[in-house]
Amino acid sequence: MRTIKVLGSGCTNCKITVKLIRQIADEMQAKVAIEKVEDIAQIMGYGVMSTPGVVIDEKVVHAGGIPGKERIKSWLSGAGDTKGCCSGSGANTGCCD
Numbered sequence: 001m002r003t004i005k006v007l008g009s010g011c012t013n014c015k016i017t018v019k020l021i022r023q024i025a026d027e028m029q030a031k032v033a034i035e036k037v038e039d040i041a042q043i044m045g046y047g048v049m050s051t052p053g054v055v056i057d058e059k060v061v062h063a064g065g066i067p068g069k070e071r072i073k074s075w076l077s078g079a080g081d082t083k084g085c086c087s088g089s090g091a092n093t094g095c096c097d
Contacts, residue, residue: 001031002076007043007053008036013066014052021054021072030076 004021008014018036025032037043037055046055050064056075 001033003033003035003057004075005035005037005055007046007048007055008038008051009040010036010038011051016066017052017054020066020069021076024069024072025076028073028076032076 006014006018006021008017014036018034021032021034024030025034043051043053046053046060048060048063052062052064052066053060054062054067054075061075062071
């Protein structure tokens with residue numbers, strides 16, 4: 001089972017991100033545990049400066065904006081890059097698009 005954390009203050013984009021990940025995980029019958037992290041100190045601990053952020057198995061894979069469905073599918077299938085995003089800095093270097 002993969003552990004997925006959605007980082008954000010509870011904004012609309014964060015809620016949509018949680019809903020999308022849950023929906024796609026259900027469609028793919030992927031076993032995931034989804035956790036919403038709203039504590040600013042915890043979010044900053046991941047180096048995420050732009051939310052929503054997505055952390056899979058303790059690696060930041062997305063920061064800023066709602067991730068696309070195909071990107072989420074790639075994370076859940078194991079085909080996506082879950083080695084880390086933005087070098088953990090929260091700076092958008094293109095990997096978070």
